[in-house]
Amino acid sequence: MNDLTSLLGIDVPIVLAPFGPWEEVELAAAVCNAGGLGSLGTALRSAKELQEQWRRLRDLTDRPFAINHTGRPLDREAFEATLDAQPAVISFHMGIPAELIALAHDRGIRWIQAVGDLDGAERALEAGADVLVAQGSEAGGNAGWISTLVLVPAVVDLAGSTPVVAAGGIADGRGLAAALALGAQGASLGTRFLATTEMTIAREWKDRIVAAHAQDTVKVPHSELVMPPFTLPQVGAAFAPRVLRTPLTDRLETDPAGVDPAALAQQVREEVGAGRGQDLLPFTGQSAELVHDIVPAAELVARLIADCRNALDRARLVYGLGIP
Numbered sequence: 405m406n407d408l409t410s411l412l413g414i415d416v417p418i419v420l421a422p423f424g425p426w427e428e429v430e431l432a433a434a435v436c437n438a439g440g441l442g443s444l445g446t447a448l449r450s451a452k453e454l455q456e457q458w459r460r461l462r463d464l465t466d467r468p469f470a471i472n473h474t475g476r477p478l479d480r481e482a483f484e485a486t487l488d489a490q491p492a493v494i495s496f497h498m499g500i501p502a503e504l505i506a507l508a509h510d511r512g513i514r515w516i517q518a519v520g521d522l523d524g525a526e527r528a529l530e531a532g533a534d535v536l537v538a539q540g541s542e543a544g545g546n547a548g549w550i551s552t553l554v555l556v557p558a559v560v561d562l563a564g565s566t567p568v569v570a571a572g573g574i575a576d577g578r579g580l581a582a583a584l585a586l587g588a589q590g591a592s593l594g595t596r597f598l599a600t601t602e603m604t605i606a607r608e609w610k611d612r613i614v615a616a617h618a619q620d621t622v623k624v625p626h627s628e629l630v631m632p633p634f635t636l637p638q639v640g641a642a643f644a645p646r647v648l649r650t651p652l653t654d655r656l657e658t659d660p661a662g663v664d665p666a667a668l669a670q671q672v673r674e675e676v677g678a679g680r681g682q683d684l685l686p687f688t689g690q691s692a693e694l695v696h697d698i699v700p701a702a703e704l705v706a707r708l709i710a711d712c713r714n715a716l717d718r719a720r721l722v723y724g725l726g727i728p
């Protein structure tokens with residue numbers, strides 16, 4: 405147990421990342437039941453659809469979970485519905501809305517704020533966030549430009565007694581051990597959890613993750629042409645999504661003027677709404693390099709914890725053998 409696990413009421417310091425519009429109810433339930441914190445994304449879905457997801461998740465687990473919102477864009481109706489649903493935790497990215505944090509706290513809901521730099525971390529602490537996620541540029545999905553190895557200890561130094569969770573590039577027990585060694589109290593994993601049996605994305609996307617090298621993931625060039633707008637003031641450096649390279653990312657690099665943003669936004673919305681999207685912008689991080697199999701989530705959580713223990717023991721042993 406540490407401050408993070410006691411604050412959130414979980415058993416192991418592992419957070420399943422929210423996956424925007426991609427459906428992850430069964431996966432979240434499996435992670436919650438394995439002792440971690442499951443999350444659900446809310447992007448592109450109506451409040452009614454989301455309420456149905458939350459009902460299903462509550463049928464599958466009585467453990468705490470997080471509902472995620474972002475400022476790209478903020479859907480106020482869905483956010484109100486989330487407050488009414490009273491999850492244990494709301495997690496938030498791309499905008500640091502102090503007034504929404506206060507509303508969550510009024511309902512007894514904890515607030516996890518993702519940040520990509522020190523300006524964001526400072527503002528999140530001022531706004532009253534209960535936990536900071538320090539998310540490095542290796543991460544799948546929207547992230548900033550500072551690497552996890554640099555960002556996490558810097559945010560830990562600033563955060564004082566507020567627990568910090570490391571995110572970006574962590575896909576195995578060694579990564580979790582490294583996060584703990586940097587002073588984080590846990591890790592949030594996205595890309596690794598995409599390659600689980602419960603995750604609803606296409607098999608083709610999971611297979612690409614297993615086969616991918618780190619350099620097969622790219623920050624989407626001119627992402628403002630294809631991503632929804634930011635609707636909250638942004639703090640610090642801009643965010644751009646990291647995805648597996650596709651013909652669309654190549655086109656955005658070589659011929660951004662030839663892209664019709666309205667048509668593309670519609671296409672992305674339709675594909676993702678239908679559970680696809682892997683041909684356009686398959687959000688995936690550099691840690692795909694470290695993903696070698698598709699496994700049930702509970703098995704993955706157990707493996708992460710066992711491998712983390714081994715990694716920490718090994719590090720202690722190496723040090724004990726006299727390496728200064």
Ligand SMILES: Cc1cc2nc3c(=O)[nH]c(=O)nc-3n(C[C@H](O)[C@H](O)[C@H](O)COP(=O)(O)O)c2cc1C
Pocket residue numbers: 421422423424425426445446447472473474496497518539542543544545546571572573574592593594595596598686687688689690691
């Ligand atoms: C498919 C996908 C969708 C994501 N959607 C969201 C989201 O809606 N909200 C959010 O805060 N983060 C989102 N993220 C970022 C994750 O929360 C997490 O920080 C990131 O995946 C961690 O890095 P990793 O992929 O290297 O594990 C997403 C990531 C992926 C891979």
